[in-house]
Amino acid sequence: MSRRIIVSFLAGIIVAMFFLTSSFLLISSLEKINLVKEKLKTNNELLINYMEVDRINNTSLLVSVMDSIRVTLIDKNGDVLFDSSGKRGLENHLDRLEVQEAMESGQGSDIRISKTLNTQMVYYATRLSDGKILRSSTEAGSLNLGGGFVKYMLGTFAFVILVSYLISRKIADYLLEPIQEMTFATDRIANGEYTRRVRVRSDAELGKLGMNFNNMAERLETTFIENEEKQNRLEAILKSMNSGVFAYDNADKIIMINPFCKQLFGISDNVIGKGVYEIKELRELIFMLNDEEDILEVQIEEPIRKDIRIKSAEILGERGSLVGTVVVLEDITDLKKLEKMRSQFVANVSHELKTPLTSIKGFSETLKFVKDESTRNKFLDIINDESERLTRLINDILTLSSIEQVKSLKNEEIDISYESEKVYHLLNPKAEAKNITLSLTQKEPLFMLGDVDLYNQLLLNLVDNAIKYTRENGEVQIRIEREDTLIKVVVSDTGIGIPEKHLNRIFERFYRVDKARDRAMGGTGLGLAIVKHIVLSMGGTIEVSSEIGKGTQFVVYLPMYKESYDEE
Ligand SMILES: Nc1ncnc2c1ncn2[C@@H]1O[C@H](COP(=O)(O)OP(=O)(O)OP(=O)(O)O)[C@@H](O)[C@H]1O
Ligand SMILES: [Mg+2]
Incomplete structure (x- = not known):
């Protein structure tokens, strides 16, 4: 140039x-x-x-x-x-x-x-x-200008050419410098240095060019920043989403996939740009989506069994042309589990209600024809027992649902020592009846904020179980102490113990280790479910350890102050 x-x-x-x-x-x-x-x-x-x-x-x-x-x-x-x-x-x-x-x-x-x-x-x-x-x-003769003139002429020629050369170089530099500067700037901008600008010259045309260039760079920078922000926002949303999202373009290449989706299918490597049909899990999904129209619910087995709901939508380009497809996967495992639990609960409740009702009905009908006094009394006792069980069952169900409605929770000062002693005195007769030594250890007076009734229920259920599932001459201990801002309640017994495989299920509603035996003991299987709910509603934790034939130990931690369980 x-x-x-x-x-x-x-x-x-x-x-x-x-x-x-x-x-x-x-x-x-x-x-x-x-x-x-x-x-x-x-x-x-x-x-x-x-x-x-x-x-x-x-x-x-x-x-x-x-x-x-x-x-x-x-x-x-x-x-x-x-x-x-x-x-x-x-x-x-x-x-x-x-x-x-x-x-x-x-x-x-x-x-x-x-x-x-x-x-x-x-x-x-x-x-x-x-x-x-x-x-x-x-x-006419030739025009004789003399040798001096030729020399002078040649000299002038050389001088003019030299001067012209220097001037032309200056002009070229003057014209090319801004172009070179702009070339450099465009290069930098193309490499992502969006803040790069050029010097605006005083010269009218070059000045305008420089100004236009800078304006253009400015707009490019703003657009880029805006785009980046949008992209970041979108990425943050996609990252934090509790649903899987992936999208692929018309050439079936993956253009986006969020971490949740990758985790859902156990995809660990970078799959952006890969064909969507190359990835086994996604391929199967897309085939299913192509068959079904709207929303689809499927169960995936690998890497973890999950119920997912899939929905796909088309990504439309500028003129309404199809540029790709986005697929949203919703993890509905918990929802399905809850649904299952609810229907199971209804079935369980109906069954539990039906059993005592059947015997009440049966015995009361037979009663009419029984003349013998002692048999009648026996029947009446059974009817009484069964109605008591029915009442207990209904009370337990009511308790459970009232704990679930967290709003109704009270927040009063609980005198732990006093309340625990009350429970001790309430259940001591039952322990004595089985010749079980019931002991309560608490070194210092303790207080916490919460619902007194719930605390009593919690302790009552644990101690009741401990006495119930401990043979005669056994021992049941209640130990209450403070650990930092937590209250630690330990209920241990020397009872029959719980087999390991049942340990993580005993907190489920109506779950009993030995259905026939525990039912005969008058249990409904709701006690520990209530305990678990109470502990959770108070923001605490519960652990159980047990050894068959040796005994069981329940350890409950409850936060003393409101702040701690407000977060729950
Ligand atoms: N201390 C314990 N020792 C051994 N087994 C226990 C103990 N506590 C609970 N279990 C087992 O866990 C099951 C569930 O206990 P849960 O308190 O929920 O029900 P329940 O005692 O049978 O009935 P409910 O308490 O409603 O009258 C019991 O049926 C029992 O098999
Ligand atoms: Mg119980």
Whole structure:
């Protein structure tokens, strides 16, 4: 670019110089010819003067004329009367331009190659009063400007070219510098350096160009930042989403997949840009989606068994054309589990209610026909027991649902020591009846914020179980102590224990380790479910450890202050 500017500039200068020199030379030679003509004219006038005024003989006069000028006398008819070149028998000169002009207007001139002398000649003809024509001529000669002039000319040429070269370089630099700067800036911007700007020059055009460039860069930067923010927002949303999302374009290449989705299918490597059909899990899903129209619920087995609900939507481009597909996967495992639990609960409740009702109905119907007093009393006792069980069951269900409605939770000060002692005294008779030693250990008075009734229920259920599932002469211990801001309640017994495989299920509703045995003991299987709910509603934790035949230990931690379980 720079070379082209310099070359064009220099070419322009050289052409201009060529024309200038040529026209200078042309004008100079014209000027010289004019001078020669003037000299010939004067020569003619001088000779005519001599001939006409001083009456000097033509021939002798003309012979004496200087060598460098050739003089010719021509008569009216164009015949040469005399020629100073000494040549005789010259042809008729009437066709010569200068002669014709002189005949017409008295004066005439011409420049041409002489047929006689074969050189470039300047002619000047003047008409004499008697009609003859006197013509002087001399060689036009070359324009001799002298060796000095040529040197001077060459010097000037060299100087002008040098100066022009320097100027053209300056111009090229001036023009190219902003372009180079912009090229550099565009390069940087293309590489992500959006804050790059160029210097705005004072020059009108270049200044405008720089300003426009900067404006463009500014807008690019803003658009980029906006896009990046949008992208980040979208990414944050997609990352934090509890649903899986992936999208693929028309060429079936994956363009987006969120962490939840990858986790759902156990995909660990980067799959962006890969074909969606190359990934087994996604391929199966898409096949299923193609078959079904709307929403689809499926169960996946790998890596973890999950119930998912799938929905797909088309991604539309600018003019409403289809550019891809987005698939949303919702993890509905918990929902399904809850649904299952609910229906199971209803089934369990109905069953638990039906059993005592059936026996009440049966025994009361039979009662009519029983005459024997002791049998009647036995039947009546059974009816009484069963209605008690029914009441207990209904109470337990009510308790459970009331704990579930967290709103109704009270937040009063619980005197742990006092309440625990109450439970101890309430259940001690039952323990004594089985000759079980029930002990309560609490070193210091303890208080916490919460619902007193719930605390009592919790302890009552745990101690009741411990006594119930401990054989005669056993031992049940209640230990209450403080650990930082937590209250630790330990209920341990030397009872029958719980087999390991049942340990994580005993907190489920209606779950009993040995259905027949535990039911015979009067249990409904709701006690520990209630305990678990109470602990959770208070923001605490519960752990159980057990050894068959040796005993069971329940450890409950409850936060003392409201803040702790407010977060629950
Ligand atoms: N301390 C314990 N020792 C051994 N087994 C226990 C103990 N506590 C609970 N279990 C087992 O866990 C099961 C569930 O206990 P849960 O208190 O929920 O029901 P329940 O005692 O049978 O009936 P409810 O308490 O409603 O009258 C019991 O049926 C029993 O098999
Ligand atoms: Mg119980």
